[in-house]
Amino acid sequence: MRVEYVNPFVESAIQVLSSTVSEYVKREELFLRPKMCPAMGVTVIVGLAGQISGRVIIDMSRETGLKIASTMNDETLTEYDELVVSTITELANMITGKAVTWLTELGFQFDITPPALFIGDNIQISGNNVEVMVVPIELPQGRLEISIGIKEK
Amino acid sequence: MSDSIAASNLNYKDLMQRQQSNGRFVSAGSQANKKSHEYDFKIVSFMLGQQYYAIDIMAVKEIINASRFTRIPNALDFVMGVLNIRGEIIPIINLAKMFHLESDDAADVERQIIVIKIDSLSIGLVVDKISQVIPLHKSDIQPPSPLLGGINERYIAGVAEINSRLYVILDIEYIFSDKEKAKHSTLPQDTDLNEEFFTFFCNQTEELANVHINEFNREAFTKIYVDYAKETNLTQMPKLDGATAQNMAAKFASQYTGVMWDKPYTDYFTEAVIRHLATVCSDEIRVLNVGCGSGYEAYTLYCLLCDQIHGASVRMLAADSNLSSISAAPNFELSSSQIPSWISKDKYFVRLGENSYKIKREVTDQIYFEFHNATNIESYNRVFDLVVARDLSLAMSADDFRSFLAGVSSKIVSGGVLVLGDNEHITELKGFDKVENNHLIIYRKN
The missing domain is CATH 3.40.50.150 (Vaccinia Virus protein VP39)
Incomplete structure (x- = not known):
């Protein structure tokens, strides 16, 4: 993972989450996974294209997803209805979008694809041998893992 | 020795009860476990200081309460002594101390001890409080994160969150095969390079300087150890502090590490x-x-x-x-x-x-x-x-x-x-x- 890419993703995640979900955002230490990983229950995938190819995966438990959606909508949501799904999808869009804007300012040409949301147990995500950087984030609503895998062309 | 024989009152009944009540919340907590008897293995959980740890139940032989261990002169500081259990003498190890965690180590208080068996060797582990036996699915266990701190990441088999409590599962076999030499509680007499000291030296360097000593660099560390032993006139188990350990690791480093290379x-x-x-x-x-x-x-x-x-x-x-x-x-x-x-x-x-x-x-x-x-x-x-x-x-x-x-x-x-x-x-x-x-x-x- 090219070092210039690291900060925009980390910073945008923190900025977006702290302004939309909770001001108590705690980032834990970044780490690398050799491959894509098992998912926690609710997963949003945003593709990256342009001078590179890759994807951003935002992963959380069902409970965390509901709590985040509840906070963002300022009402108590209890099941995965359309509102919850589109809220979480939008959150992923905001995080990735901001990072990509930032990278464009630094001179890297990136585009993002529309996010896709998956809900289910025992999902495994596998990428074609791309090393993944994981940004673990602790929120009062629960834990998020943002995995970023980028392959240079 | 005879007064150190402990009443080997097994807490099985208590553990069974706990486990039953436990099975309920595990199945409720994890959607994968629909029934409580569907599990891959069980762990015994206990406390060290304020945190929960656990080990695989298959390594556990029994659980006893005991006090007044027979002290061994000149032993490693985490070896509390030996204990005679039904004729078998086993070393008693203070797990918290071994991992440099805070714990109370008053000698005379009655302590809970988990007796484990690795290969043919029994070891007693003193823990602060044994809590329960928990059935687990493999999928409940997450790989250890480097953030855990406290106990060296390599000694951790995984982490499981159960009932919003985090259990650190220790890889007990790895710990004791790694500290192979440390389990003997007597010390050799000669002050030259000897394996016992060296293994201990390596373990401390690894833990404190956060490096790995393995087959590819052990030879160089042997030399570094010999120099260190000469320099400090080592007569007892080496006890490195953080700075010394860092220094030892730095001695291993290649020329011009962290600077621009120069002639020659x-x-x-x-x-x-x-x-x-x-x-x-x-x-x-x-x-x-x-x-x-x-x-x-x-x-x-x-x-x-x-x-x-x-x-x-x-x-x-x-x-x-x-x-x-x-x-x-x-x-x-x-x-x-x-x-x-x-x-x-x-x-x-x-x-x-x-x-x-x-x-x-x-x-x-x-x-x-x-x-x-x-x-x-x-x-x-x-x-x-x-x-x-x-x-x-x-x-x-x-x-x-x-x-x-x-x-x-x-x-x-x-x-x-x-x-x-x-x-x-x-x-x-x-x-x-x-x-x-x-x-x-x-x-x-x-």
């Missing part, structure tokens, strides 16, 4: 590596520099290659797993005293102020700095002519390092060169010829 090392390097590369490479030299830190090594290599092979373009991939140092690498700045005389300041640096220089943009553009931990070399979809990976064995377990070497072997072109640390010892590397002169050992891909 650069001359040796040119002689052994670059002359050869010049005959193999065409106009582009592809370099992989793993463990480049904040860039000293990468920029030195770049300057050296450009100076020595005229008209060649150098493309380099420089990687490190330390995010803060690698992030600083693209904006590399030096004071003029840090730039050795062989490097042309005008050619490679921009003068920022009185005394400070910054690397030129053209140079940085040729080097691709990457946050990477070397366990996934296969993911690179390109090949290299030169791989420089000095002292990487310190940062990886033996298995990881072995797979790293295998990965490098598949990514290096025939005739390409691999350079490892000065003190790293590899007897034979498959697919490579070891070329050794007085100053440098390199590996040439055949």
